[in-house]
Amino acid sequence: xxxxxxxxxxxxxxxRLHWLRSLLSVLGIIIGVLSIISMGMIQNVSILIxxxxxxxxxxxxxxxxxxxxxxxSLDLTLTDxxxxxxxxxxxxxxxxxxxxxxDDSLRKxxxxxxxTIYGLDPQDMNxxxxxxxxxxxxxxxxxxxxxxxxxxKNLAIGTQINIVFSNGEESAxxxxxILNSKPGIWFMNxxxxxxxxxxxxxxxxxxxGYDNALVKVDDPKDIxxxxxxxxxxxxxxxxxxxxxxxxxxxxxWLKEMESQAVSxxxxxxxxxxxxxxxxxxxxxxxxxxxxxxIGVLRSIGTRxxxxxxxxxxxxxxxxxxxxxxxxxLGVMIGYTGISLMGxxxxxxxxxxxxxxxxxxxxxxxxxxxxxxxxxxxxxxxNPIEALRHE
Amino acid sequence: MLKIPTGQADAADTLRRPEGDPSLxxxxxxxxxxxxxxxxxxxxxxxxxTKIYPLDSGDVTGIDNVSLDIFxxxxxxxxxxxxxxxxxLLNLMGCLDQPSSGEILIEGNSVRxxxxxxxxxxxxxxxxxxxxxxxxxxxxxxxKNVHYPYATRxxxxxxxxxxxxxxxxxxxxEPFWTHRPGQLSGGQQQRVAIARALVNDPSILLCDEPTGxxxxxxxxxxxxxxxxxxxxxxxxxxxxTHDPKTAEYADRIIRIVDGKVAGEKG
Ligand SMILES: Nc1ncnc2c1ncn2[C@@H]1O[C@H](COP(=O)(O)OP(=O)(O)OP(=O)(O)O)[C@@H](O)[C@H]1O
Ligand SMILES: [Mg+2]
Numbered sequence: 001x002x003x004x005x006x007x008x009x010x011x012x013x014x015x016r017l018h019w020l021r022s023l024l025s026v027l028g029i030i031i032g033v034l035s036i037i038s039m040g041m042i043q044n045v046s047i048l049i050x051x052x053x054x055x056x057x058x059x060x061x062x063x064x065x066x067x068x069x070x071x072x073s074l075d076l077t078l079t080d081x082x083x084x085x086x087x088x089x090x091x092x093x094x095x096x097x098x099x100x101x102x103d104d105s106l107r108k109x110x111x112x113x114x115x116t117i118y119g120l121d122p123q124d125m126n127x128x129x130x131x132x133x134x135x136x137x138x139x140x141x142x143x144x145x146x147x148x149x150x151x152x153k154n155l156a157i158g159t160q161i162n163i164v165f166s167n168g169e170e171s172a173x174x175x176x177x178i179l180n181s182k183p184g185i186w187f188m189n190x191x192x193x194x195x196x197x198x199x200x201x202x203x204x205x206x207x208x209g210y211d212n213a214l215v216k217v218d219d220p221k222d223i224x225x226x227x228x229x230x231x232x233x234x235x236x237x238x239x240x241x242x243x244x245x246x247x248x249x250x251x252x253w254l255k256e257m258e259s260q261a262v263s264x265x266x267x268x269x270x271x272x273x274x275x276x277x278x279x280x281x282x283x284x285x286x287x288x289x290x291x292x293x294i295g296v297l298r299s300i301g302t303r304x305x306x307x308x309x310x311x312x313x314x315x316x317x318x319x320x321x322x323x324x325x326x327x328x329l330g331v332m333i334g335y336t337g338i339s340l341m342g343x344x345x346x347x348x349x350x351x352x353x354x355x356x357x358x359x360x361x362x363x364x365x366x367x368x369x370x371x372x373x374x375x376x377x378x379x380x381x382n383p384i385e386a387l388r389h390e
Numbered sequence: 391m392l393k394i395p396t397g398q399a400d401a402a403d404t405l406r407r408p409e410g411d412p413s414l415x416x417x418x419x420x421x422x423x424x425x426x427x428x429x430x431x432x433x434x435x436x437x438x439x440t441k442i443y444p445l446d447s448g449d450v451t452g453i454d455n456v457s458l459d460i461f462x463x464x465x466x467x468x469x470x471x472x473x474x475x476x477x478x479l480l481n482l483m484g485c486l487d488q489p490s491s492g493e494i495l496i497e498g499n500s501v502r503x504x505x506x507x508x509x510x511x512x513x514x515x516x517x518x519x520x521x522x523x524x525x526x527x528x529x530x531x532x533x534k535n536v537h538y539p540y541a542t543r544x545x546x547x548x549x550x551x552x553x554x555x556x557x558x559x560x561x562x563x564e565p566f567w568t569h570r571p572g573q574l575s576g577g578q579q580q581r582v583a584i585a586r587a588l589v590n591d592p593s594i595l596l597c598d599e600p601t602g603x604x605x606x607x608x609x610x611x612x613x614x615x616x617x618x619x620x621x622x623x624x625x626x627x628x629x630x631t632h633d634p635k636t637a638e639y640a641d642r643i644i645r646i647v648d649g650k651v652a653g654e655k656g
Contacts, residue, residue, distance in 0.1 A: 006541050013529040296525045299486055300539050300586070301514025303507055383486045387525070 004313075007306055011314035014286065015321075025282035026322030028275025033326025033363040034333065036268040040355025041334030043264070045343035047257055048351070051250070053183060058220045059128070060227060060245035061187045062086070062213045068240050077209035082234070082241075086213065089233040090226050093217050096124035097210035101201060103166040106194060108153060113161065115149050116189075119198045119207065128214055129190060133157055134177030140200035143173040147181040148191035163196060165204070187244050188214065272362060275322070276370035283315050283374035287381075294378055295386030304379040311375035312368065319367020323360050330359070431498055432459035433593060433626050434483055439492035441478050441649075452478035454649035455492070460628065462593070465620040467640035468630045475649040476630040477598055483628060484517055484596045485509045497593070514543050518587025522599035524579040526571040526586070532557065532578075533567040536585045543590050556585040560615060577608035584615065595619065597629040601636055613639045 015022045064076045083097045101117040120128075122136035125144065132150075134157050137143055143163075145155055155161070155175055162170045173196060181191050201207075217226050227243050234241045287294070294307060338347050346352060436459075441452035453475040460466055468476050481487045482494055485501055494501050496516065501509065513519075526535045537553035540546070557567055560581040571579050580600060587595055600616070601609030617639045619625045629640065637643050645652040 005547050006538060009534075010527075010529075017529055292525065293527060296519075296521075296527070298510070299484065299513060299519050301510055301517075301590075302542060303510045306542070384481050387521070 004309060007310045008313055010310050011317055014290070014314060015317055018282075018286070021282060021285075022318055022321070025278045026275075026318050026325070028271060028278045029319055029322025029363050029367060030326040030329065032268050032272035032275050032366075033323050033359045034330040035271060036265065036359035036362070037327060037330025037355050038333035038337060039264045039268065040261075040359070041331070041347075041352050042337040042341070043257065043261055044349070044352045044354070045338045045341060045346045047254070048346040048349060049341065049343050050253065050257075054246050054250045054253075056220055057183075057185070057246040057249075058218070058223070059182075059185055059214055059216045060223060060243060061185075062215055062230065063211070063242050063244070065235075065239045065242045068238060077211065078213060078241075079209050083210060083213060086215075086230060086234065086241075090215070090229055092222075093215050093226050094124070094127045095213055095215050096120060096128045097213040098124075098198075099202070099207050099209070099211045101205055101207075103205070105164045107162045107164050107170070108155070108159065111153075113149070113153055115146070116193045117163070117201070118188075118190075118193050118195050119201045120195050121198050124214075125195060128216055129182055130180045132178040132180050134175070137173075137176055137195065137197040140171065140197050140204075141173050142176040142197055144177040144179060144195040145175055146179050146189075146191040146193045149194065150175075150178045161194070171204070185214070188212075268359075269362075272366050275363075276366040279315055279318055279367050280370040280374065282318070283311060283371050284377075286314065287311065287374050287378040290378075291381065291386045291389035294381050295383045295389065298381070298383035299387060307381075308375045308379035311378045312371050315367050315371025315375070316364060319364045322367070323363035326363060327356060327360060331356070431461075432495070433462045433497055434458075434460040434628070435493075435495040435498075436482075437493040437495070439482065439489045439494060441475075441482060441487070442490040451475075451649050453482070453646070456646075456649070456651055457492075458644060458651060460626060462626055463620065463624040465617060465627045465639065465641045466629065467637035467643045468628060468646060469632060469634070469637050469643055470646035470652070472632070474646045476646055478649075479646065480596050480598055480628065480630050483594075484519060485512055514539060514590060516592055516594060518584075518590070518592040518595045520580070520583050520587050520595060520597040520600045522602040524571065524576070524583045524603070526579055526582055528571050531568045531570050532562065532574065532582045532585075535571070535582055536589050539586060540589045553585070553589055556589045557582070559588060560585045575608075576604050577611060580604060580608075580612050581615070584612070584619075588619070593626055595625055595627045597627065599630055599632075601631070601633070609636070 062078070064074070064078055066076065068074075069076050078097060083095065087095050098118050098120040101119060104117055106113040106115060106117070122138065125136045131144075132147060134144070143161065145161075149155065155178070157175055157178070159175045160172055161175065162172050164170050179190060183191075215226065215230070217223055223245060227245060231241065231243060297307060298304075334352075335347065338344060338352075436456050439456045440454055443450040443452055456479065468479060470476050478487075482489055485494075485496070485504075488502070496512065501512070504512070526532075527538070530538070533550060533553055536556050537550050540552050554567070557564075562578060562581045562585065566574060566578055569578075571582070574582065580603075584595075584600075595616070597616070601612055604612060613636060616627055616629065620627050620641075627640075629636075631637050643655045645654070
């Protein structure tokens with residue numbers, strides 16, 4: 001026998017009567033569910049967008065294996081011979097060796113500019129990057145800058161910047177090219193770099209060999225093949241080279257996203273706990289207000305368990321109402337955020353909605369938990385005392 | 391929620407009560423002792439019942455060593471000064487409370503060892519309560535108020551025929567059935583409350599000052615209704631009142647003073 005429908009109608013009627021109070025009490029649930037869902041959706045799409053970006057990366061980096069260098073007491077420099085060998089191994093890829101000028105700095109009039117100075121062959125520069133304007137340097141007085149540093153420091157074609165050498169001497173250069181942004185080369189960051197004329201710089205700082213080499217393939221899918229071929233050939237006898245590719249970048253980035261997700265979930269969870277407290281409050285109030293009604297119910301033959309159910313249903317109903325409103329609002333906010341991010345093609349991805357059932361069950365569970373004690377209290381009321389209550 | 395002994399429950403559910411014949415009404419909760427109505431043995435019996443309320447400031451005696459018998463079909467008025475223990479007596483009869491000592495027998499069976507659920511079911515099956523302040527559920531209309539105990543007992547939540555029958559029994563005109571308590575007069579509310587008490591066809595009606603909140607005229611109509619229920623349908627009624635005029639409707643008056651039975655008249 002089941003008369004939970006009657007019990008349900010008691011609970012529902014009471015929520016309807018105190019709709020304003022009920023709405024206020026579910027505000028916390030609404031906010032909690034809303035934030036879990038909207039943040040979850042937006043985060044998921046931003047991960048998908050970034051993975052897409054990462055998968056577009058067609059370049060990886062080769063350096064000398066640090067253990068090998070130590071063993072042979074070499075500095076971490078790749079020789080012309082090694083570069084030549086690499087080029088022969090993977091003729092289908094572009095190999096662009098470069099060096100870093102760590103010691104020297106830059107100045108635009110009175111302003112120091114802290115960016116990395118690279119030595120990269122002008123031909124390789126053409127192969128690796130594309131230019132917003134201009135082209136590679138052809139003499140010691142010409143220099144190319146990355147897109148981000150150009151934007152931040154207000155640099156344009158023709159702007160003069162000086163290279164300040166560690167011994168205090170300076171050499172004036174003029175900007176002849178600005179690169180397009182090339183994301184994902186986290187090991188180099190060409191967006192925040194300058195490229196003087198390589199043969200001149202090499203001569204000026206007395207550099208032999210290369211610190212690293214960029215390896216670019218036509219199709220990002222070929223990265224693994226090219227990488228393995230290189231490692232197999234170069235490290236046949238000894239582990240000479242080391243490779244850093246986008247997988248490393250992705251792992252690191254995903255880890256970062258994960259910790260970010262944990263903290264947003266924690267914030268949302270806290271708001272849900274607060275929501276639980278407010279529902280608890282309303283339920284305790286409801287029990288106190290309806291003391292007399294409980295007394296009548298008990299005296300005309302309603303069991304304790306039914307009273308308990310009645311109040312549990314009430315608080316779960318509050319939770320469900322809050323959860324539904326929160327879900328609708330959360331999906332709307334998520335939708336808005338995702339379209340602002342330009343990630344609409346990932347909106348309908350199933351993984352974007354994984355947070356929805358999670359947040360919904362959390363919202364309902366919290367309301368059930370916070371209703372337990374008041375409901376138990378109500379079921380324990382002495383009917384005589386309860387009837388006397390005014 | 392309401393646990394019914396299996397087998398009996400199914401039988402009770404199929405053996406519907408023919409309209410208008412209360413004696414054939416079979417309760418799902420078939421009390422083992424409830425057989426033929428026996429006019430000779432008391433339906434309610436108190437044997438040296440004492441109720442003490444332990445308070446921090448010392449024990450308060452609600453009723454003190456009360457023994458009494460109430461027989462089926464009797465209309466009893468309980469009278470006495472304020473604080474004499476009338477409500478305490480009624481609450482004990484209503485199985486809302488257990489005595490501190492002594493024995494209470496309902497239809498010959500002691501309620502002492504009964505669990506809370508058993509007492510609750512007994513109230514549902516056997517007892518009807520009528521209060522001074524009506525105590526209707528404010529959010530439900532009259533019909534739903536009356537229907538609630540029936541639905542609780544039978545689980546037939548859509549079958550309001552019995553509730554309608556009870557409302558007719560108390561002469562509440564049909565247009566008022568959909569009114570909420572707030573939209574009814576005091577007399578009408580008390581009629582609804584009586585219908586609610588009657589809906590499960592109880593043997594015993596317990597009324598605490600049923601006319602205490604009504605004007606004289608309305609009170610009279612309610613009292614006529616109660617005495618009708620007693621005379622015509624043979625229901626046992628115990629009514630607490632402090633008004634001698636009201637008490638005149640009863641067959642017998644039990645006087646309580648300081649928690650003791652001070653005299654009977656009837
Ligand atoms: N729950 C309780 N706790 C403590 N004392 C109580 C309790 N209920 C009743 N009493 C005491 O028991 C005595 C009898 O109370 P009871 O309510 O039965 O009187 P009454 O005859 O119904 O009075 P009234 O006519 O004013 O309703 C009183 O002294 C009262 O203070
Ligand atoms: Mg009283």
